[in-house]
Amino acid sequence: MLTVRHLTKRYGGTTAVDDLTFEVPPGRVTGFLGPNGAGKSTTMRLLLGLDRPTSGTALVGGRPYAEIPEPTRAVGALLDASAVHPGRSARAHLLALARGGGVARTRVAEVLEEVGLADVARKRIGGFSLGMRQRLGIAAALLGEPAALVFDEPVNGLDMDGVLWVRRLVRDLAAEGRTVFVSSHLMSEMQLVADHLVVVGAGRLLVDEPMADVIAAWSHTTTTVRTPDASLLAERLNEARSATRRRVEVEPGRGGELRVRGLTPEEVGDAAHAAGARVHTLYREEASLEQAYLELTETATEFTGGAAGTGDAGARPDAAAAAKEKV
Numbered sequence: 001m002l003t004v005r006h007l008t009k010r011y012g013g014t015t016a017v018d019d020l021t022f023e024v025p026p027g028r029v030t031g032f033l034g035p036n037g038a039g040k041s042t043t044m045r046l047l048l049g050l051d052r053p054t055s056g057t058a059l060v061g062g063r064p065y066a067e068i069p070e071p072t073r074a075v076g077a078l079l080d081a082s083a084v085h086p087g088r089s090a091r092a093h094l095l096a097l098a099r100g101g102g103v104a105r106t107r108v109a110e111v112l113e114e115v116g117l118a119d120v121a122r123k124r125i126g127g128f129s130l131g132m133r134q135r136l137g138i139a140a141a142l143l144g145e146p147a148a149l150v151f152d153e154p155v156n157g158l159d160m161d162g163v164l165w166v167r168r169l170v171r172d173l174a175a176e177g178r179t180v181f182v183s184s185h186l187m188s189e190m191q192l193v194a195d196h197l198v199v200v201g202a203g204r205l206l207v208d209e210p211m212a213d214v215i216a217a218w219s220h221t222t223t224t225v226r227t228p229d230a231s232l233l234a235e236r237l238n239e240a241r242s243a244t245r246r247r248v249e250v251e252p253g254r255g256g257e258l259r260v261r262g263l264t265p266e267e268v269g270d271a272a273h274a275a276g277a278r279v280h281t282l283y284r285e286e287a288s289l290e291q292a293y294l295e296l297t298e299t300a301t302e303f304t305g306g307a308a309g310t311g312d313a314g315a316r317p318d319a320a321a322a323a324k325e326k327v
């Protein structure tokens with residue numbers, strides 16, 4: 001279990017982490033999502049005792065990292081895959097880590113095999129691709145067979161095989177009952193691996209919910225209909241709204257269009273027929289989870305004046321408003 005309570009970290013005038021509170025329990029993959037600069041790496045570094053909090057606590061198995069008796073067995077981490085000695089071989093690097101962490105030498109061959117680097121074990125790390133370095137970083141994290149794993153952007157630089165391998169590994173580690181905490185700046189990646197999602201923007205907690213709930217709340221279908229009889233149809237749709245238990249929203253779009261959320265194109269078409277409204281265009285739009293996430297983090301950044309904003313300033317405000325309601 002990883003526990004973050006009222007965690008704050010300031011660097012001079014920059015608040016990298018701002019009063020964060022959440023837990024990462026064992027047996028599931030917890031995704032840590034946020035745009036660049038949102039404070040993900042800083043939170044992970046604080047959990048791993050690589051930096052001191054300005055205030056609040058970051059605990060691994062209920063203790064601050066510095067007080068863990070056997071840290072290698074408690075938590076393994078992949079943070080910055082490039083922070084390795086380029087002149088050493090992969091094997092020598094892992095042997096040094098095993099020696100330092102009190103781990104049996106035999107684990108080195110095992111983890112090299114597990115991450116697919118057995119064939120290049122004696123090659124210098126300096127000649128490794130970014131993907132190979134990521135695999136080596138993951139091998140180092142797995143050395144002590146730790147109860148918790150912290151992976152900062154583990155799929156960065158990996159080819160498709162590597163990405164699929166990391167996704168499977170992360171899920172397997174959680175299935176073994178380990179605590180798995182994985183960061184990414186991509187919602188699409190989180191959607192594929194995470195059971196639970198923690199979203200941060202400008203250092204603040206925005207969402208802490210099961211992935212399934214996030215998907216249900218953020219994805220929605222809008223049916224757009226263009227008709228010269230908009231008021232007739234709108235009236236009929238309002239009747240349909242009171243007849244259904246689903247949440248239906250009708251709002252005017254561009255050029256006499258109506259945008260209907262909560263009803264399918266078939267239902268809108270039937271309502272138009274019943275109302276005697278002429279339909280010139282009728283289509284369905286799926287709101288993407290990625291878009292809702294971008295708008296959420298963008299809004300968080302605007303309100304806090306942080307520097308983590310990304311994306312398109314013309315983004316649709318309706319999804320951002322819906323996302324804000326969720327917060």
Ligand SMILES: Nc1ncnc2c1ncn2[C@@H]1O[C@H](COP(=O)(O)OP(=O)(O)OP(=O)(O)O)[C@@H](O)[C@H]1O
Nearest residue numbers: 011014015016034035036037038039040041042043
């Ligand atoms: N050692 C440091 N000194 C000064 N500022 C820092 C330091 N480390 C992080 N920051 C700042 O804190 C903020 C959060 O950075 P952090 O790296 O934690 O974000 P992140 O979500 O991990 O983003 P990325 O994916 O880009 O690493 C940023 O504004 C960053 O510039």
